[in-house]
Amino acid sequence: xxxxxxxxxxxxxxxxxxxxxxxxxxxxxxxxxxxxxxxxxxxxxxxxxxxxxxxxxxxxxxxxxxxxxxxxxxxxxxxxxxxxxxxxxxxxxxxxxxxxxxxxxxxxxxxxxxxxxxxxxxxxxxxxxxxxxxxxxxxxxxxxxxxxxxxxxxxxxxxxxxxxxxxxxxxxxxxxxxxxxxxxxxxxxxxxxxxxxxxxxxxxxxxxxxxxxxxxxxxxxxxxxxxxxxxxxxxxxxxxxxxxxxxxxxxxxxxxxxxxxxxxxxxxxxxxxxxxxxxxxxxxxxxxxxxxxxxxxxxxxxxxxxxxxxxxxxxxxxxxxxxxxxxxxxxxxxxxxxxxxxxxxxxxxxxxxxxxxxxxxxxxxxxxxxxxxxxxxxxxxxxxxxxxxxxxxxxxxxxxxxxxxxxxxxxxxxxxxxxxxxxxxxxxxxxxxxxxxxxxxxxxxxxxxxxxxxxxxxxxxxxxxxxxxxxxxxxxxxxxxxxxxxxxxxxxxxxxxxxxxxxxxxxxxxxxxxxxxxxxxxxxxxxxxxxxxxxxxxxxxxxxxxxxxxxxxxxxxxxxxxxxxxxxxxxxxxxxxxxxxxxxxxxxxxxxxxxxxxxxxxxxxxxxxxxxxxxxxxxxxxxxxxxxxxxxxxxxxxxxxxxxxxxxxxxxxxx
Amino acid sequence: xxxxxxxxxxxxxxxxxxxxxxxxxxxxxxxxxxxxxxxxxxxxxxxxxxxxxxxxxxxxxxxxxxxxxxxxxxxxxxxxxxxxxxxxxxxxxxxxxxxxxxxxxxxxxxxxxx
Numbered sequence: 001x002x003x004x005x006x007x008x009x010x011x012x013x014x015x016x017x018x019x020x021x022x023x024x025x026x027x028x029x030x031x032x033x034x035x036x037x038x039x040x041x042x043x044x045x046x047x048x049x050x051x052x053x054x055x056x057x058x059x060x061x062x063x064x065x066x067x068x069x070x071x072x073x074x075x076x077x078x079x080x081x082x083x084x085x086x087x088x089x090x091x092x093x094x095x096x097x098x099x100x101x102x103x104x105x106x107x108x109x110x111x112x113x114x115x116x117x118x119x120x121x122x123x124x125x126x127x128x129x130x131x132x133x134x135x136x137x138x139x140x141x142x143x144x145x146x147x148x149x150x151x152x153x154x155x156x157x158x159x160x161x162x163x164x165x166x167x168x169x170x171x172x173x174x175x176x177x178x179x180x181x182x183x184x185x186x187x188x189x190x191x192x193x194x195x196x197x198x199x200x201x202x203x204x205x206x207x208x209x210x211x212x213x214x215x216x217x218x219x220x221x222x223x224x225x226x227x228x229x230x231x232x233x234x235x236x237x238x239x240x241x242x243x244x245x246x247x248x249x250x251x252x253x254x255x256x257x258x259x260x261x262x263x264x265x266x267x268x269x270x271x272x273x274x275x276x277x278x279x280x281x282x283x284x285x286x287x288x289x290x291x292x293x294x295x296x297x298x299x300x301x302x303x304x305x306x307x308x309x310x311x312x313x314x315x316x317x318x319x320x321x322x323x324x325x326x327x328x329x330x331x332x333x334x335x336x337x338x339x340x341x342x343x344x345x346x347x348x349x350x351x352x353x354x355x356x357x358x359x360x361x362x363x364x365x366x367x368x369x370x371x372x373x374x375x376x377x378x379x380x381x382x383x384x385x386x387x388x389x390x391x392x393x394x395x396x397x398x399x400x401x402x403x404x405x406x407x408x409x410x411x412x413x414x415x416x417x418x419x420x421x422x423x424x425x426x427x428x429x430x431x432x433x434x435x436x437x438x439x440x441x442x443x444x445x446x447x448x449x450x451x452x453x454x455x456x457x458x459x460x461x462x463x464x465x466x467x468x469x470x471x472x473x474x475x476x477x478x479x480x481x482x483x484x485x486x487x488x489x490x491x492x493x494x495x496x497x498x499x500x501x502x503x504x505x506x507x508x509x510x511x512x513x514x515x516x517x518x519x520x521x522x523x524x525x526x527x528x529x530x531x532x533x534x535x536x537x538x539x540x541x542x543x544x545x546x547x548x549x550x551x552x553x554x555x556x557x558x559x560x561x562x563x564x565x566x567x568x569x570x571x572x573x574x575x576x577x578x579x580x581x582x583x584x585x586x587x588x589x590x591x592x593x594x595x596x597x598x599x600x601x602x603x604x605x606x607x608x609x610x611x612x613x614x615x616x617x618x619x620x621x622x623x624x625x626x627x628x629x630x631x632x633x634x635x636x637x638x639x640x641x642x643x644x645x646x647x648x649x650x651x652x653x654x655x
Numbered sequence: 656x657x658x659x660x661x662x663x664x665x666x667x668x669x670x671x672x673x674x675x676x677x678x679x680x681x682x683x684x685x686x687x688x689x690x691x692x693x694x695x696x697x698x699x700x701x702x703x704x705x706x707x708x709x710x711x712x713x714x715x716x717x718x719x720x721x722x723x724x725x726x727x728x729x730x731x732x733x734x735x736x737x738x739x740x741x742x743x744x745x746x747x748x749x750x751x752x753x754x755x756x757x758x759x760x761x762x763x764x765x766x767x768x769x
Contacts, residue, residue, distance in 0.1 A: 193734045194738065196732060200686065200694070200736055204686070217685070217686040219687070219688045220689075221728040221732060289763065290760070290762065291762040293763075309747075312747050321763075330761070332755045354753065368753045369753075
């Protein structure tokens with residue numbers, strides 16, 4: 001499938017600009033049950049081809065046949081004409097997670113062309129044309145382009161590539177230190193070390209700002225020497241970067257252009273097996289500004305001087321630019337920011353913009369040279385989500401009766417997606433957070449600042465006291481204990497109850513199940529491939545096969561495990577609220593994993609059984625078989641099924 | 656118990672990412688440099704010292720013979736971390752000032768420059 005079309009597309013490319021060969025190939029494809037859908041010039045055919053058809057066509061007239069996902073890079077095909085090149089490029093683009101994500105979240109999906117929310121595709125008679133796109137929005141639905149942050153944000157930001165949609169989990173960071181041919185273009189050993197130290201410092205700070213402590217960084221460092229000399233002062237902003245960046249990408253084995261950067265970052269993510277990736281160029285070549293980044297990635301650029309801020313602030317500038325990489329906007333007044341817009345993973349407005357926020361807003365990394373995080377940047381960065389689920393009961397933190405009143409008792413209840421069950425975790429330093437109810441704006445508080453076991457957890461307006469601060473600490477099993485700062489005691493469900501409405505309290509940490517919590521939605525990742533379970537195109541239909549795919553942070557890759565009893569769970573997909581099941585309740589080897597409506601059948605129940613640190617086999621109750629990626633394939637879009645447990649990494653999953 | 660940041664050199668055959676999956680209570684991964692270095696915040700250093708997966712724990716310095724075993728980029732990562740850890744307290748220009756404070760240029764270019 002390319003884009004969000006329900007087609008399994010393949011591509012056939014042959015090396016000669018000969019329409020007769022294309023006709024011959026088309027005939028063979030048709031004869032073997034395939035179908036050509038697109039023909040781009042005489043050399044590129046795109047259509048529906050089975051694996052058998054691809055095998056039959058391959059090598060015929062020197063042709064290469066591949067699934068769309070593995071479409072060859074036109075830059076590797078010297079004899080390809082321009083039409084074929086564009087066709088291949090478009091197919092590859094349609095295969096990118098960013099494109100799929102954009103298609104899965106089409107604005108105004110399902111609305112008639114005549115909706116009042118948008119201009120119709122045809123301009124009314126008497127007008128010159130349709131309205132221009134909104135250039136101020138920070139949302140990321142455009143196709144990958146080269147772009148930079150700007151001080152005014154009046155330009156459309158560069159597209160948010162799916163390599164850095166949100167700051168969660170592990171991010172690969174490629175540090176590329178550019179060495180020119182002359183001393184003035186080279187970093188000394190000491191300068192290189194300083195750069196690495198500053199980057200570690202900046203990213204270390206960002207990691208500590210994320211609730212739950214799940215953000216970390218995986219590094220690659222490349223020192224790349226090129227022979228390019230300085231360009232003339234008359235070069236434009238883009239030309240200055242092109243001059244050194246293109247030979248750098250060539251030296252790294254990628255295409256000598258911006259697309260090479262994207263390919264490098266995507267490859268980096270795959271090689272290091274991380275959820276996200278971006279790269280940072282450090283250069284002494286003249287650049288258009290001392291620091292800049294593409295909103296949404298894939299790259300940021302910095303010089304070694306950091307202008308008047310000096311190199312001692314390189315860590316903060318780097319962290320600031322990394323904020324842009326993950327979708328956060330500038331908040332200082334001269335950036336031209338405003339308090340509207342739709343920024344970052346959650347599409348939140350820029351409420352802390354200095355120009356319009358009450359009192360000029362609060363100090364924040366995106367506004368000032370300060371190790372400070374306001375309440376809004378975490379949402380832009382995509383921290384969270386933060387409904388808290390108790391491990392033993394599968395229920396989430398809530399307030400009695402959904403109350404928004406100060407003093408209301410915090411309880412556990414069955415997840416219903418209500419706003420009263422969702423919390424925003426604001427980092428306040430030292431690993432502590434205030435947990436703000438999205439329904440009331442109040443924060444979780446230990447009543448009366450008591451330090452006693454059994455003290456109630458309630459909601460109260462924020463007063464800054466230690467009894468309103470909590471520190472989540474990872475327990476290594478995917479769960480956290482959540483400690484109150486003033487008492488050091490843990491968030492606890494009274495009497496280990498599994499009932500709706502059971503009160504939350506604090507209690508001395510004793511490592512029981514009723515003191516273990518997790519943020520409820522998360523990916524399920526295959527060990528052998530690093531890919532995650534994915535409901536293709538975010539379909540909400542039943543009986544849709546669940547595949548493995550690159551992680552893109554979409555809700556169709558987020559799942560919740562609800563305990564049903566006796567160690568069995570149902571696995572709920574966030575985007576559809578359907579549950580995972582084995583198709584047709586089949587007990588056959590290879591039967592597919594699909595999503596469907598919850599019926600309570602045994603084919604909808606799974607048990608995660610730990611098989612090594614951090615990994616589980618996931619056993620289907622009705623068959624006793626384990627979830628399995630067939631043939632240990634590491635390719636994307638491979639349907640997941642059940643298979644007898646064989647101990648392979650393709651049957652080991654991280655939850 | 657005080658938390659401190661350390662750099663771990665892992666034993667052969669223990670991948671950094673794999674090691675991070677073993678993180679337990681009081682042990683938090685900050686960053687990894689594949690395949691064999693991990694930066695972590697730890698509560699109990701003694702527990703790590705007993706871990707067969709940990710070859711060497713770096714706090715403030717590293718012996719030459721250990722350094723010599725590392726690749727050039729590993730050495731750069733480690734030395735950067737040591738510099739960060741051992742450097743004197745920073746004297747920051749414009750500390751806590753807005754990025755567009757008078758006398759300073761914000762880290763992002765103005766729109767008309769691109």
